[in-house]
Amino acid sequence: MKKKNSRAFAFTGLLTAITASLCCITPVLALMAGSSGLAATFSWLEPYRRWLIGLSALTLVFAWYQKLKPRSAEEIACECEEDAKPSFWQSKKFLGIISVFALLMMAFPYYSTSFYPEPTISPAQTAQNESSYEINISGMTCSGCEEHVKMEVGSLPGISGLEVSYEKGSALVSFDKELTNLEEVKEAVKKTGYTVESVKQSR
Secondary structure, eight states, rough: HHHHHHHHHHHHHHHHHHHHHHHHHHHHHHHHOOGGGTTTTGGGGGHHHHHHHHHHHHHHHHHHHHSSOOOHHHHHTOHHHHHHSSOGGGGGHHHHHHHHHHHHHHHHHHHHGGSSOOOOOOOOOSGGGEEEEEEEEEEEEEEEEHHHHHHHHHSHHHHHHHHEEETEEEEEEEEEEETHHHHHHHHHHHHHEEEEEEEEEEO
16 A cells, blocks of 8 residues: 555656646747647746645655655555565656656756757848847746747847847847838747737837
8 A cells, every 4th residue: 555655646746747847848849849839828837836846846755755664563464465576666666767757847947948949140231220129028937938939039030139038028139120020020929829018119
């Protein structure tokens, strides 16, 4: 029974770890699937991320406690043949694999940027041709979200400057007016699934 309990807690810990990072995993999955509009699907989970990480850590710690705590005399006396020879799914090795994978999922926002290509930035032909705007964007929750917006906006022709911050909820975009326009930039942002709240010309 103890082993079955530890396995149940291990799966619960893994599930909550994946859920905690869904807001950052989804943009990468959307990138791989070529469906950028799905990027912001789970952004609503961000406020609950720290609680989900805490729950994941607690369940995994309890799973290890269940696995490692000494057996009582009653458990030893009642031990059946199945308990004496646990399967891989009830072993410490399996619990270790689950724990490592859960930790990787919890840390995903910190290395998610490595999945995105660098946007192509080229200077405007002349200073008179360049326009710059600050675009306020809602829905971004981590650096992976920033990279997703950079990828979409950076794929437009004539982008000469691009800075995106999920903490500020904004993007500073400069572009050559002869090659692209503000509406195309806004559409590129919307394509990711995030929302353009307001636009202010900065130059």
